[in-house]
Amino acid sequence: MSAPEKAGRKARPRRTSSRVLSTTLKYLCSASAFLISGILLAVIGYFVSIGGSAINWQLFSELPQARGMEGYPGGMLNAILGTCVLLVLASVVGIPVGILTGIFLSEYGSESRIAAPARFVCDVLAGVPSIVVGILGYELLVVPIGHYNGYAGAFALAIVMIPIVARSTEEMLRLVPNTIREASIALGATRAHTIMKVVLPAATGGVVTGVMLAMARVASETAPLLFTALGSRLLTLDPSQPLPSLTVHIFNQATGPYREEQTQAWAGMLILILLVFVLNLAVRFSLRKSTLKLG
Amino acid sequence: MALETATPPATDPAPAPARRRRTRVSGKGRAWDAIFAGLARGSTVLTLLILAALVAVLFESAVPSIRENGAKFLVSSEWRPNEREVQKRDAAGHLVMEDGEVATETLPAEFGALPVIWGTAASSLLALLFAVPIGFGAALFLVRICKPRLGGPLSFLIEFLAAVPSIAYGMWGLMVLAPLLQDHIEPFLRSVLDVPGLHWLFHETIQVGGESITRVLPLSGRDMLCGGLVLGIMILPIVTAISRDVLRAVPREQIEGSLALGATWWQSSWAMLRYSRAGLLGAVLLGLARAAGETMAVTMVIGNNNQIKASIFAPAQTMSSLLANEFAEATTELHRAALIEIALVLLLMSLAFNISARMLVTGGATKSGGRR
Numbered sequence: 001m002s003a004p005e006k007a008g009r010k011a012r013p014r015r016t017s018s019r020v021l022s023t024t025l026k027y028l029c030s031a032s033a034f035l036i037s038g039i040l041l042a043v044i045g046y047f048v049s050i051g052g053s054a055i056n057w058q059l060f061s062e063l064p065q066a067r068g069m070e071g072y073p074g075g076m077l078n079a080i081l082g083t084c085v086l087l088v089l090a091s092v093v094g095i096p097v098g099i100l101t102g103i104f105l106s107e108y109g110s111e112s113r114i115a116a117p118a119r120f121v122c123d124v125l126a127g128v129p130s131i132v133v134g135i136l137g138y139e140l141l142v143v144p145i146g147h148y149n150g151y152a153g154a155f156a157l158a159i160v161m162i163p164i165v166a167r168s169t170e171e172m173l174r175l176v177p178n179t180i181r182e183a184s185i186a187l188g189a190t191r192a193h194t195i196m197k198v199v200l201p202a203a204t205g206g207v208v209t210g211v212m213l214a215m216a217r218v219a220s221e222t223a224p225l226l227f228t229a230l231g232s233r234l235l236t237l238d239p240s241q242p243l244p245s246l247t248v249h250i251f252n253q254a255t256g257p258y259r260e261e262q263t264q265a266w267a268g269m270l271i272l273i274l275l276v277f278v279l280n281l282a283v284r285f286s287l288r289k290s291t292l293k294l295g
Numbered sequence: 296m297a298l299e300t301a302t303p304p305a306t307d308p309a310p311a312p313a314r315r316r317r318t319r320v321s322g323k324g325r326a327w328d329a330i331f332a333g334l335a336r337g338s339t340v341l342t343l344l345i346l347a348a349l350v351a352v353l354f355e356s357a358v359p360s361i362r363e364n365g366a367k368f369l370v371s372s373e374w375r376p377n378e379r380e381v382q383k384r385d386a387a388g389h390l391v392m393e394d395g396e397v398a399t400e401t402l403p404a405e406f407g408a409l410p411v412i413w414g415t416a417a418s419s420l421l422a423l424l425f426a427v428p429i430g431f432g433a434a435l436f437l438v439r440i441c442k443p444r445l446g447g448p449l450s451f452l453i454e455f456l457a458a459v460p461s462i463a464y465g466m467w468g469l470m471v472l473a474p475l476l477q478d479h480i481e482p483f484l485r486s487v488l489d490v491p492g493l494h495w496l497f498h499e500t501i502q503v504g505g506e507s508i509t510r511v512l513p514l515s516g517r518d519m520l521c522g523g524l525v526l527g528i529m530i531l532p533i534v535t536a537i538s539r540d541v542l543r544a545v546p547r548e549q550i551e552g553s554l555a556l557g558a559t560w561w562q563s564s565w566a567m568l569r570y571s572r573a574g575l576l577g578a579v580l581l582g583l584a585r586a587a588g589e590t591m592a593v594t595m596v597i598g599n600n601n602q603i604k605a606s607i608f609a610p611a612q613t614m615s616s617l618l619a620n621e622f623a624e625a626t627t628e629l630h631r632a633a634l635i636e637i638a639l640v641l642l643l644m645s646l647a648f649n650i651s652a653r654m655l656v657t658g659g660a661t662k663s664g665g666r667r
Contacts, residue, residue, distance in 0.1 A: 018559055018561075018562070019559055021559075021561060022559035022560045022561035022562065023560070025560075025561045025564075026440065026560050026561065028432055029432040029433070029435045029436045029439075029440060029564075030436050030440055030441075031432070032428070032429040032430075032432030032433045032436065033432065033433040033436035033437065033441070033449060035429060035433075036429065036433050036452070036453060036456070036531055036532075036535065037449065037452055039456075039528055039531070040452055040455070040456050042471075043459070043463070043464065043467045043528075044459075046467060046470075046471055047463065047467075096338070097338045097341055097342070098338075100334055100335045100337075100338035100339075101335070101338040101339045101341075101342050103335050104335035104336055104338065104339040105339065107335070108332060108335060108336070112336070112339075114336075114339060114340065114343065115339070117343065118339045118342055118343055120650075120653065121342060121343050121345075121346050122342060123649070123653050124346065124646060124649045124650060124653070125342070125345060125346055127581070127584050127585070127588070127645060127648075127649040128346075128349065128588070128642060128645055128646070128649075129587070129588025129589070129590065129615055129641055129642070129645055130588075130590065131588070131590040131615050131618050131619060131638070131641075132349065132353070132588075132638050132641055132642045132645075133349070135353065135356075135618070135622070135635060135638045136348065136349050136352055136353070138622075139352050139353075139356050139635075140348075140352065159345055162342055162345065163342065166342060190324045190325065190327070190328040191328055191331075191332070192324075192327050192328040192330075192331035192332070193324065193327075193328075195331070196331070213458075216458065217458065220458075220459075220460030220461070220462075220463075221460075222460070222461065222462050222590075222591045223461075223590040223591055223615070223619065226619055226622070226623060227622050227623050230623070247460065247462055250462060250466075251462050251465075251591065251595075254462070254465070254466045254469065254470075254595070255469070255595060262470070265466065266466070269460070269462070269463050269466060272460055272463070273459055273460070273463055276455070276458045276459060276460065277455060279458075280451070280454065280455050280458055281451075284451055
């Protein structure tokens with residue numbers, strides 16, 4: 001029996017009770033949408049009200065201090081720099097591989113048997129628990145080297161990054177109209193030339209925002225770093241050693257016993273949330289613009 | 296059809312005449328063309344290899360545990376990473392004396408994953424219980440009720456909610472929700488619900504000195520309920536966003552048809568929900584996969600107790616939180632291998648959820664794309 005028939009049959013009596021039920025459920029649906037917004041505001045509101053007052057210059061310019069030392073609790077300069085190092089290393093691997101995979105899926109996909117499985121694997125990989133990816137990093141780069149190190153952390157982050165970049169690049173390239181490709185080929189350009197000089201530039205806005213979103217996602221990951229980069233209270237930029245990161249630092253502070261450090265964790269988290277917010281906003285506007293341009 | 300997860304159409308934008316043109320370009324250009332295609336193909340193969348490597352490496356590292364624990368791993372409820380000395384007791388529960396002293400025995404290390412499998416299952420189901428009705432309701436609101444001017448920002452809010460780092464939810468759960476549960480909500484629930492038949496919710500039986508005594512469960516706020524709620528909040532965006540896309544793909548005729556037959560708002564909405572049930576199930580499964588794999592937030596709020604407790608007001612442990620808690624401190628090879636076996640189970644589970652969800656969402660989309 002198809003759905004509308006059923007709905008129709010049910011509707012025939014149309015008693016007041018069914019109309020009351022309908023109205024009630026309609027309001028419940030609206031209520032749930034506002035509940036979601038309410039939750040978001042409750043969460044963000046707490047970060048703004050508690051973390052906002054704890055944001056100061058010290059946070060960006062100083063190293064964490066041990067309890068009892070002068071200047072406690074210090075800042076999170078080392079964690080911010082550590083996250084930057086991890087992000088750069090992960091991007092160096094993740095962005096080219098991701099973009100090339102996206103190009104393959106979009107531009108060469110029809111001629112290849114691996115395109116469909118690869119597309120599927122990208123979707124599935126994006127859903128793999130990130131802590132499992134951390135264990136892969138541990139087994140491949142921590143065990144052979146003998147101690148926790150930043151390379152393992154960057155490797156795990158790159159794996160988180162690749163499927164996101166690949167799929168968003170593919171989708172952005174698909175928005176480029178086929179006529180543009182055909183025009184380029186008709187002028188005698190090779191396919192590589194067409195992709196690099198014509199298709200990619202046409203989709204630059206979308207591709208870049210996809211990459212930025214992936215970087216934001218990776219910057220806010222904690223689980224893959226726990227057994228790879230580990231974290232550190234020292235100022236270090238050497239990825240062959242344990243590297244601090246903003247998220248692990250915040251996690252340790254938030255679950256620690258000291259109120260000063262907890263407050264700082266709220267502030268650090270607020271910075272990260274603001275970063276994610278700005279990136280999301282940028283994506284929203286650039287996507288609107290690029291679809292307009294292409295449409 | 297604006298469905299992110301849908302498989303792209305079969306027609307590929309790659310132009311066919313490319314190969315014929317190749318004769319005109321220079322040798323250098325042709326070489327670069329081949330290199331570029333090779334690079335793109337290589338990256339794609341690499342992506343495929345990542346998944347294979349995940350399964351293979353985890354399996355290989357878990358072998359010592361698989362060999363040692365066998366099938367018992369999945370059904371034993373005892374998780375004891377280190378051997379432990381306990382006082383020896385006879386069958387009646389009395390202490391055994393040897394040479395005037397209490398005799399002790401050493402329990403070997405044991406690895407049973409049942410408590411964490413239970414913890415993952417129960418917390419994910421709680422999360423679904425919370426997120427699915429609200430998510431579907433909000434999706435219906437976005438598709439059928441609200442004006443585009445409100446829908447745009449609301450959709451943005453929901454997508455932003457999905458991008459907020461998971462430890463942010465963990466911190467909020469730990470410092471805001473858990474105290475609220477502990478001081479207000481849980482005592483209130485206990486005062487209301489602690490009636491005959493529901494005593495198990497608020498009491499636990501523990502072993503003290505060989506006797507089992509029943510006591511009132513201490514309410515900590517960091518328990519299964521808190522874990523489930525935080526997870527529910529975290530999967531709300533994905534459930535809402537995907538069911539919104541799925542509902543949007545329902546053909547207009549379906550809705551108009553049911554309205555023309557005199558259906559009320561809810562009856563036609565119900566027809567929509569029924570029509571896209573495969574896609575909606577996919578949304579639920581994706582939410583489930585996300586909830587089961589989520590680590591940091593759960594670790595912060597679930598209480599981290601490796602025991603199976605019947606009550607949702609008792610602390611628990613999930614697979615991922617066990618990994619986060621113990622992996623860095625595992626000293627014996629067997630302990631580490633057992634933890635990796637848990638990671639393997641988690642990986643296979645999330646693959647199963649993700650694969651079936653993708654199939655349902657894309658399958659549902661193609662189905663609703665054509666007329667039935």
